[in-house]
Amino acid sequence: xxxxxxxxxxxxxxxxxxxxxxxxxxxxxxxxxxxxxxxxxxxxxxxxxxxxxxxxxxxxxxxxxxxxxxxxxxxxxxxxxxxxxxxxxxxxxxxxxxxxxxxxxxxxxxxxxxxxxxxxxxxxxxxxxxxxxxxxxxxxxxxxxxxxxxxxxxxxxxxxxxxxxxxxxxxxxxxxxxxxxxxxxxxxxxxxxxxxxxxxxxxxxxxxxxxxxxxxxxxxxxxxxxxxxxxxxxxxxxxxxxxxxxxxxxxxxxxxxxxxxxxxxxxxxxxxxxxxxxxxxxxxxxxxxxxxxxxxxxxxxxxxxxxxxxxxxxxxxxxxxxxxxxxxxxxxxxxxxxxxxxxxxxxxxxxxxxxxxxxxxxxxxxxxxxxxxxxxxxxxxxxxxxxxxxxxxxxxxxxxxxxxxxxxxxxxxxxxxxxxxxxxxxxxxxxxxxxxxxxxxxxxxxxxxxxxxxxxxxxxxxxxxxxxxxxxxxxxxxxxxxxxxxxxxxxxxxxxxxxxxxxxxxxxxxxxxxxxxxxxxxxxxxxxxxxxxxxxxxxxxxxxxxxxxxxxxxxxxxxxxxxxxxxxxxxxxxxxxxxxxxxxxx
Ligand SMILES: [Zn+2]
Numbered sequence: 011x012x013x014x015x016x017x018x019x020x021x022x023x024x025x026x027x028x029x030x031x032x033x034x035x036x037x038x039x040x041x042x043x044x045x046x047x048x049x050x051x052x053x054x055x056x057x058x059x060x061x062x063x064x065x066x067x068x069x070x071x072x073x074x075x076x077x078x079x080x081x082x083x084x085x086x087x088x089x090x091x092x093x094x095x096x097x098x099x100x101x102x103x104x105x106x107x108x109x110x111x112x113x114x115x116x117x118x119x120x121x122x123x124x125x126x127x128x129x130x131x132x133x134x135x136x137x138x139x140x141x142x143x144x145x146x147x148x149x150x151x152x153x154x155x156x157x158x159x160x161x162x163x164x165x166x167x168x169x170x171x172x173x174x175x176x177x178x179x180x181x182x183x184x185x186x187x188x189x190x191x192x193x194x195x196x197x198x199x200x201x202x203x204x205x206x207x208x209x210x211x212x213x214x215x216x217x218x219x220x221x222x223x224x225x226x227x228x229x230x231x232x233x234x235x236x237x238x239x240x241x242x243x244x245x246x247x248x249x250x251x252x253x254x255x256x257x258x259x260x261x262x263x264x265x266x267x268x269x270x271x272x273x274x275x276x277x278x279x280x281x282x283x284x285x286x287x288x289x290x291x292x293x294x295x296x297x298x299x300x301x302x303x304x305x306x307x308x309x310x311x312x313x314x315x316x317x318x319x320x321x322x323x324x325x326x327x328x329x330x331x332x333x334x335x336x337x338x339x340x341x342x343x344x345x346x347x348x349x350x351x352x353x354x355x356x357x358x359x360x361x362x363x364x365x366x367x368x369x370x371x372x373x374x375x376x377x378x379x380x381x382x383x384x385x386x387x388x389x390x391x392x393x394x395x396x397x398x399x400x401x402x403x404x405x406x407x408x409x410x411x412x413x414x415x416x417x418x419x420x421x422x423x424x425x426x427x428x429x430x431x432x433x434x435x436x437x438x439x440x441x442x443x444x445x446x447x448x449x450x451x452x453x454x455x456x457x458x459x460x461x462x463x464x465x466x467x468x469x470x471x472x473x474x475x476x477x478x479x480x481x482x483x484x485x486x487x488x489x490x491x492x493x494x495x496x497x498x499x500x501x502x503x504x505x506x507x508x509x510x511x512x513x514x515x516x517x518x519x520x521x522x523x524x525x526x527x528x529x530x531x532x533x534x535x536x537x538x539x540x541x542x543x544x545x546x547x548x549x550x551x552x553x554x555x556x557x558x559x560x561x562x563x564x565x566x567x568x569x570x571x572x573x574x575x576x577x578x579x580x581x582x583x584x585x586x587x588x589x590x591x592x593x594x595x596x
Contacts (some may be wrong), residue, residue, distance in 0.1 A: 011050075011051055011052060011053065012035040012036060012037045012042060012043075012050055012051070012052035012053070013036055013037050013038070013052060013053050013054065014035070014036040014037075014052055014053070014054050014055075014056070015033060015034070015035050015036075015050065015051065015052035015054070015055045015056070016033065016034045016035075016036075016056045016058050016063055017033045017047065017055060017056070017057050017058060018031070018033070018057050018058050018059060018060060019031070019032065019033070019034060019058035019060070019061060019062070019063035020058075020060055020061065020062045020063065021034060021044060021062075021063050021064075022062055022063065022064040023044070023065075024064065024065040029062065031060070032044060032045045032046055032047075033045070033046070033047050033048075034063060035050055035052060036052075064091075065093075066091055066092060066093025066094065066155075067090070067091050067093065067094075068092070068093075068094040068095075068096075069087055069092045069094070069095045069096065069441065069443050069445060069457075070096045070245075070276065070439060070440075070441040071096065071099050071245070071307060071441035071442050071443055071444060071445075072084075072087065072095040072096065072097045072443060072444065072445035072446050073097060073098075073099055073100070073102070073119075073123045073125070073444060073445065073446040074087075074095060074097040074157070074445060074446035075097050075098060075102075075103045075104045075105075075119075075159070075162075075446070076104055076116075076119060076125055076129075076130045076133065076134055076446070077125075077133070077446045078097065078148050078151075078153075078157065079104075079133050079134045079135060079147075079148070079151075080132075080133035080134075082148075082151055082152050082153050082154045083154035083155065084154060084155055084157070084445070084446070086445075087155065087443075087445050088154060088155050090457075092155065092445075093155050093156060094155065094156035094157070094158070095155065095156070095157055095158070095445060096158045096159075096160065096201060096245075097157060097158070097159050097160070097446070098159050098160025098161065098162050098201070098202075098245070099160060099162075099204050099245050099444075100122065100123070100162075100204060100206050100211075100245070100247055100278075101122075101162050101163045101164050101204055101205040101206035101211070101219060101221045101247070102115075102118050102119055102122050102123060102162050102164050102165070102206075102213075102219070103115070103159075103160070103161070103162030103164070103165050103204075104116075104119075104134065104144065104165065105138055105139075105140065105141045105143070105144035105161075105165060106138075106139060106140050106141050106144075106161075106165055106166060106169040106191065106195075107136065107138070107139060107165055107168075107169060108139065108168075108169060109136075111165070111168040111169060111172075112134075112136055113214075114168055114213075114214045115164075115165050115168065116130045116131065116134075117213065117214040117215070118164055118213040118214055118219060118220075121213050121214070121216075121219075121326060121327075122206075122211050122212075122213060122219060122327075123444070123446075124323040124326055125446070135147075140191075140194070140195070140198070141161050141191075141194075141195035141198060141200050142194065142195060142198030142199065142200075144159070145159060145198060145199045145200070158201035159199075159200055160200065160202050160203060160204040160243075160245060161191075161192055161195045161196070161200045161202070161203050161204070162203075162204050162205070162221075163203065163204065163205035163206075163221035163224065163229075163232070164205075164213065164219055164220050164221045166188050166191060166192070166232070167180070167188070167220045167221055167223075167224070168220060169191070170184050170187050170188050170191070171184055171220075175220040175223065176214075176217050176218075176220055176223065177223065178223060179223060179224055179227075179228050180224065180225075180228045180231075180232075182231075185227070185228050185231035185232060186231075188231075188232045188235070189231060189232050189234050189235040189238065190235065192232060192233070192235030192236065192239075193235040193236075193238040193239045196235070196236060196239040196241060196242045197239055200242070201242065201243060202236065202242035202243035202244055202245070202273070203232070203233055203235070203236060203242060203243075203244050203245075203271075204244065204245040204246070205221045205224075205229065205244075205245075205246050205247075206219065206221060206222070206246065206247035207222060207246065207247065207248060207249050207260075207263065208222075208247045208248070208249055209222075209249055210327040210362070211247070211327065212327060212329075212332075216332050226263070226266065229263075229266075229267060230266050230267060230269075230270040231270075233267050233271040233273075234270050234271065236271040236272070236273045237270065237271050237272045237273070241273070242271075242273050243273055243274050243275070243276065244267060244268075244271060244273060244274070244275040244276070245275070245276050245277075245278075245307075246263075246264075246267070246275060246276075246277050246278070247277070247278045247279075248260040248263070248264075248277050248278065251277065251278065251279055251280060251293075251306070252278075252279055252280075252281050252422060253281045253282075253283050253289075253363070253422060253423075254363065255292070255293070255296065256293060256296055256297070260277075261296060261297070261300065264277060264297075264300055264303075264304040265300060268300065268303040268304055274303055274304075274305065275303060275304045275305070276304075276305045276306070276307050276439050276441070277304055277305070277306055277307065278306075278307050278442070279306065279307050279308065279309075279422075279442060280293055280306035280307070280308050280432060280438060281308070281313075281422045281423040281428075281432075282423050282424075282425040282427075282428020282429045282431070282432055283425070283428060284424070284425040284428065285425075286428075287427070287431070289428070290428075290431055290432055290435065290438075293306070294437060301437050305437065305438065305439045306437070306438050306439070307438070307439050307440075307441040307442050308429075308432040308433055308435075308438040308439070308440055308441075308442070309423060309429075309433075309440065309441065309442040309443070309457055310429055310433045310440060310457050311423070311429075311457050312370075312420035312422070312423050312424040312429075313420060313421060313422040313423050313442075314418060314419065314420045315418070315419055316374055316416060316417060316418040316419070317416065317417065318408070318413060318414060318415060318416050318417070319342065319346060319405075319408040319413040319415070320339055320342065320413045320414075322334060322335075324417075324419065325355075328355065328358055329358060330351065330354040330355045330357075330358045331355065333345065339412070339413050342413065343409060346405045346408060346409055346413075347405070347409065352401050352402065352405060355401060356399075356401045359401075364421060366421075367419060367421050368388065368389040368390045368393065368400035368401075368404070369388055369389075369390040370388065370419055370420045370421055371388060371389045371404075371417055371418070371419035371421075372386060372387060372388050372389075372417065372418050372419070373385050373386065373387055373389075373392070373407070373415060373416075373417060373418075374416040374417060374418040375414075375415070375416040376411050376414065376415050376416075377411045377412060377414030377415065378410070378411050378412075378414070381407065381410065381411050381415070384407060389403055389404050389417075392407065404417075440457070442457075443457050
């Protein structure tokens with residue numbers, strides 16, 4: 011007798027093979043049978059009524075390190091069919107930690123990832139010091155989905171170097187200690203290592219994030235800890251890339267860390283470049299052979315953020331904005347009126363090559379009804395109508411509205427044709443959701459349900475099946491940890507991450523993202539009436555421990571299963587066509 015039987019499902023097995031109708035049986039947390047009905051019964055039977063049943067999505071880029079302390083379900087990722095997340099990322103995290111550096115780690119997360127301080131203060135119980143103890147603590151609490159954690163360089167430096175981490179590169183002795191701690195963390199179940207070299211990353215007390223003080227020798231010395239452990243992966247934010255070419259300096263950096271660690275690296279980021287269709291090919295040409303070991307992260311959505319001028323977190327990394335934070339609105343308004351402040355901001359936008367932002371930034375909501383005419387317009391349009399510079403139109407509108415105007419901006423990756431080229435390219439890794447971060451102004455965890463159709467037919471056209479492995483891409487470089495918990499005892503197992511719902515497969519085989527190409531009648535993407543609806547524009551706000559929180563809505567995902575437990579079940583709406591499955595095969 012099986013524990014769970016899902017009958018009458020259109021099974022998409024994640025291999026790229028055509029979908030087929032069949033049953034799927036689960037026992038003791040493992041998939042035991044897939045295929046035609048074999049007469050077996052189960053304690054719990056679910057009739058899928060022809061809905062698609064697919065492996066859950068793996069989100070390789072989240073920041074749930076703090077949130078996991080109070081929300082084991084890691085909302086809102088599972089809503090979108092995500093059954094595994096990699097957390098850590100971008101060089102910030104909560105372990106290892108000494109009592110005296112907790113405050114610094116939280117403030118780093120406030121500044122870099124815009125996670126509200128009081129939420130962390132109330133929610134984290136700090137039952138750990140080492141990274142392994144951190145994994146033990148979240149394990150004890152129980153997890154709603156699969157989690158893999160990266161050891162972040164900033165906490166590691168604070169832990170080993172103390173105050174000096176803000177001031178200098180590590181000594182040889184300190185490098186050796188960090189190398190050893192990284193190896194021990196990976197042996198205790200960590201998934202790898204993460205850092206940033208981005209000049210935009212400012213941490214505690216507005217000082218450069220401590221990991222940026224590392225010398226090249228230090229960084230390559232520390233990542234040797236992965237070489238020592240013989241496993242793990244690296245995530246790094248480069249100073250270049252994005253909508254611009256990867257610099258020679260960063261190429262050399264990637265070469266050095268892949269060589270020193272002997273492990274795969276995923277780097278941020280590669281965005282679509284409007285009007286330059288061969289931009290990503292040029293990037294790969296520059297990477298040359300390195301692309302096999304140094305994989306760019308891409309996203310199927312424009313990078314969208316929203317906010318108002320009272321809490322302008324979308325400019326949290328801007329030097330010119332630092333004096334705006336933690337001030338009452340009356341003082342903020344004085345700054346916003348100041349021509350010198352406006353000019354400093356304008357120049358910083360130019361220096362960051364983001365002068366194009368005004369054509370992408372729109373008014374989302376206004377406080378005063380008489381300003382309603384601006385809703386939906388871009389700042390460029392408003393400025394043209396008023397005969398002023400966009401930067402002035404922006405602050406003038408905010409001031410006229412007592413700072414209540416809410417703006418939405420898609421500053422990167424807004425070219426649909428370019429996005430499609432990236433997400434269908436096997437050399438890229440789809441990620442960048444930043445789940446758990448930027449709480450009140452970005453929530454891209456819905457990318458899984460917002461994936462563009464990837465060659466899927468327009469509604470009503472002849473459907474195509476099978477084939478594309480876009481989301482699967484180079485994810486196989488990532489070693490997968492154990493189910494429902496961070497990689498205990500299994501992290502070193504060689505071989506690709508697979509998720510094939512096949513009878514008799516290795517019990518340790520886990521899920522991988524599946525829905526690369528929709529089976530007949532199933533659209534993955536933003537078309538109405540298809541799976542998806544994690545549409546960028548649809549962002550409701552809800553309380554997040556008392557804080558506003560942006561989150562994308564989704565329609566179309568019915569149940570999510572994880573290791574035979576049902577993580578999420580809801581009434582299917584008429585357009586519900588898919589179920590995300592995180593049950594390993596066995
Ligand atoms: Zn990140």
